[in-house]
Amino acid sequence: MKAESKFDPKSFAVVGAGPVGCIVAAFLAKAGYEVTLCDVVADLLSPSTDPGIIIEGAENLQQKVTRTCRTIDDLAQYHPDVIFITVKANALPLIASALEGFYKEGMYVVSWQNGIDTELELAKTLGRKPVMRAVVNYGCALAKPGHVRMPFHHPPHFLQELDPASGTAAAAIAEVLSLSGLVTTHTDQIVSMVWRKGILNACMNPVCAVTGVTMAQAMHDPISFQIVDALVKECVKIARANEISLGWDFYPYCIEYMKKAGDHKPSMLMDIEMRRRTEIDYINGKFIEYGRQAGIETPYNITIRNLVKVLESRF
Numbered sequence: 001m002k003a004e005s006k007f008d009p010k011s012f013a014v015v016g017a018g019p020v021g022c023i024v025a026a027f028l029a030k031a032g033y034e035v036t037l038c039d040v041v042a043d044l045l046s047p048s049t050d051p052g053i054i055i056e057g058a059e060n061l062q063q064k065v066t067r068t069c070r071t072i073d074d075l076a077q078y079h080p081d082v083i084f085i086t087v088k089a090n091a092l093p094l095i096a097s098a099l100e101g102f103y104k105e106g107m108y109v110v111s112w113q114n115g116i117d118t119e120l121e122l123a124k125t126l127g128r129k130p131v132m133r134a135v136v137n138y139g140c141a142l143a144k145p146g147h148v149r150m151p152f153h154h155p156p157h158f159l160q161e162l163d164p165a166s167g168t169a170a171a172a173i174a175e176v177l178s179l180s181g182l183v184t185t186h187t188d189q190i191v192s193m194v195w196r197k198g199i200l201n202a203c204m205n206p207v208c209a210v211t212g213v214t215m216a217q218a219m220h221d222p223i224s225f226q227i228v229d230a231l232v233k234e235c236v237k238i239a240r241a242n243e244i245s246l247g248w249d250f251y252p253y254c255i256e257y258m259k260k261a262g263d264h265k266p267s268m269l270m271d272i273e274m275r276r277r278t279e280i281d282y283i284n285g286k287f288i289e290y291g292r293q294a295g296i297e298t299p300y301n302i303t304i305r306n307l308v309k310v311l312e313s314r315f
Contacts (some may be wrong), residue, residue, distance in 0.1 A: 007169040009081035009108075009176055010034060015072060015095060015136045017044035019140035019148045021086035024112060024182065026053040026063040026148075031180035035065040036078050042070065047146025057150035058138070059181070076102035082110060082173055085122070087280035088271075089115040098127035103130065108169055110134055110159065114267070115282030116290075119162060128162040132170050134184070135193040139264055150262055155183035160190035192245045199239065199246075201285045203231040204258055205268035206304040209278065210311065212269065215261035227300070228258065234300045237285050241294035266307070275315045280308045 010033060014025040015141050017039035020099040024046065029035040037048050045068040047053065052064035069075060072095060075083070085095060099109060103126055110132045111118040119133035138153040157177065170186050177184035187193065207227050218224045232254050239246055247253070271278045284305040293296035 007081075007172040009173060011078065011080045012036070012083075013038060013075050013078065013080035013083045013264060015039075015075075015085050016087035017041070017048065017068075017145070019150075020112065020136065021084070021144045022048065022053045022142075022146065022148050023055060023059075023138065023150065024084055024086065024138055024177075025065050026055055026061060027180040027182050028176070029053075029065045030061060030063045031176075033176070033180070034078075036075060037065045037068045038072060038075055039068075040070060040071070040258055045070070046143045048121070052146075052193075054131070054147045055150055056143075056148070058153035059150050072098035073101065079105065082108045084110045084112045085118075086112050089113055089118045089121070089279045092107050092118060092121040100125050107243075108132060108166065108173065110173065113134055114201055115279050116194060116286035118282060123162055129166055129290050131162045132159055132166070133162070133190050133194065134159045135190065135197055140176065141265065141267075141270060145268070151262065157182055157184040158187045158190060158193050160187050195239050195244045196246055196250065197213060198283060198286070199232065199235040199250075200254060200257065201266075202235050202287055202301065203228050203254070204261065205266040206278075206280060206284055206308050207231070207248065208266050209268040209272045210304065210307045212272075214263045214265055215267075216263045219259050219261065227304070229255070230300045231304065234291075234298060235287050237250075238291045238294065238296050238298065238301075241288050241296050250276075272308075272311050277312055277315070278308055280305055280312075284308075 012022045013036045014021045015038045017037050025035050039045050048065045052062045054062045108130050112134045119131050120243050123131045135158040139151045141149050143149050159174045174184040174186040268278045284301045286300045287301045
């Protein structure tokens, strides 16, 4: 097999000017890379070029990006080497279709998102070779457009290609992220890592979204904790039935991790408060889907998914 040539990315695009996207855009720009930030909402974009994205908390910086644009079609004229997708997973089919219009060999697309199988949604349209998946380990929220609060940052982050032929490119992207300050490890265990984080999200995010409480409040209230605990056990059972490796001590790790979450509102609760659609279909919805595939009953995931859907139906 012909060896893959050295990949040396210089130009990046970030789709989504929410808190997750602002962070990766600001760090890449601070390291001197060309960064185009894309979002359909003009108010989210305007501060990123003047006075620049502000990050406060676990990391502190202020950084302007190279440019902004309002549509994915506009990205074509800037020829990005790598495109980070940081928007909610429910937008992926539309985004993948738009990217297909100007994708060319040698361009890579990274799902820098929450949820299970987000990378596969992109690969349905773009094929497996250009698509990569990351697991991101920072917490964030927008104080206002272009101003991000970052309560925690627990590197490393993780990145893996879908197609082994893109391994060298994935390693190069991980190196760029690390040099930019977002220390990232090129891994071959991304599925396990996605599911480990997916279980944490599935057990905490929707419970907070339905009850309106922070993560710390959900964990310290005995009634809501019973729901969280039941979801953890059900999700672990689904993962093991699908031969997903979590590690023998994942359950105690999961509970201990969530107990240290702090008074932080997860993104799903913020979506409900802002009257936006959530990522519930790519979080609990995926556990329901994989439970059905393995013949596992999923009453807790079905119930919490449906309660979030009821809230969404009021928007």
